[in-house]
Amino acid sequence: MMHANGRVTTAAGPHKRFEALFNGRAFAPHRHDTYTFALTLKGVQSFEYRGACRHSLPGELVILHPDELHDGMAGTDEAFGYRGLNIRPEEFEHALAGRALPFIEGGRSTDRQLIALVHDLVRDLATPVNALDWSAAMTELADRLCAVETGQDIDRPIDHRAVYRARDHTLAHLDEPITMEALENVTGGSRWNLARDFRALMGTSPYRYVTLRRLDAARVLIANGTPLASAACATGFSDQAHLTRQFKGNFGVTPKAWVKLLDTCTHGTIIQ
Known part of the structure; x- marks a missing residue:
């Protein structure tokens, strides 16, 4: 505009x-x-x-x-x-x-x-x-x-059990859509408290945790030669472009550039 x-x-x-x-x-x-x-x-x-x-x-x-x-x-x-x-x-x-x-x-x-x-x-x-x-x-x-x-941080008790239940649920369903409603059902608590507690224990938000675990899984597939579109589909990303944006945003390089880096490392040219 x-x-x-x-x-x-x-x-x-x-x-x-x-x-x-x-x-x-x-x-x-x-x-x-x-x-x-x-x-x-x-x-x-x-x-x-x-x-x-x-x-x-x-x-x-x-x-x-x-x-x-x-x-x-x-x-x-x-x-x-x-x-x-x-x-x-x-x-x-x-x-x-x-x-x-x-x-x-x-x-x-x-x-x-x-x-x-x-x-x-x-x-x-x-x-x-x-x-x-x-x-x-x-x-x-x-x-x-x-x-x-x-000027004061909020101090409140943390529901450890709810966080671990949410974490385990996300790890078991990485190839599926994960919603706050689903995590509420799994943990029995509110999304607001879960969001606070999850960051306190896991160091990041539930969504970013899911994204990073999906990227971990995608990296394994890509390193083993799986095409990007197939890796995206298998790890819960909407398409190849979505995977590429998230990959670069989190790791600083595109998947293709990362594969080339792996190949270079394998041949020992940049290992110090």
Whole structure:
């Protein structure tokens, strides 16, 4: 979508994710009924917010609370760009469990954990966010927003048994669609608590755990000569392109480049 001073590219899928590049003044004062998260990638993203002009540099995160008046402009003569998403407050409802909507003073943050969570949701706009990953992300975002607002991490008991049941279920069904509903049925708990507990014990979200285990299985098949399309089908990816995107996003190289690397290693030319 073209704009008078730039362009906005929207992402695939039902969730409102986008990439924007602007020169000069991008937006007149306006409001949203959603949270807006915008990860600055280029230039200086400046905006009037709650009576002051704020500035976000590359690598920093803009966080606008619902129904807060704001505008948008370049902070220098250079263009500014960002990737972002809009999230309805009700998507945090279960994760907040009665807590008030968190408010980030100043409308920006350099919190590494918060930035990493948003980055994971907007780094691949060509691929819709899996429902399993979105549910887990909403829980993690809500918790981290509250922690940034209060300066205190949330301390709560962990249901180890539920996490291990969820893990075992995913490992047994890697070639099938895995949903939060299925994991709720297996564990007997809520998806919100499971998402928190799973990351606490396994170091990652349920969706990312599933993706990485599928990639592990795909690597074995690919190393043994299985065509990419067949490896994708056998390990639960929608098609060869999906496998390739996930492979490169997680390992930094395409499957074909990785196979060549394996061949080079086998011949002993890069082993130190």
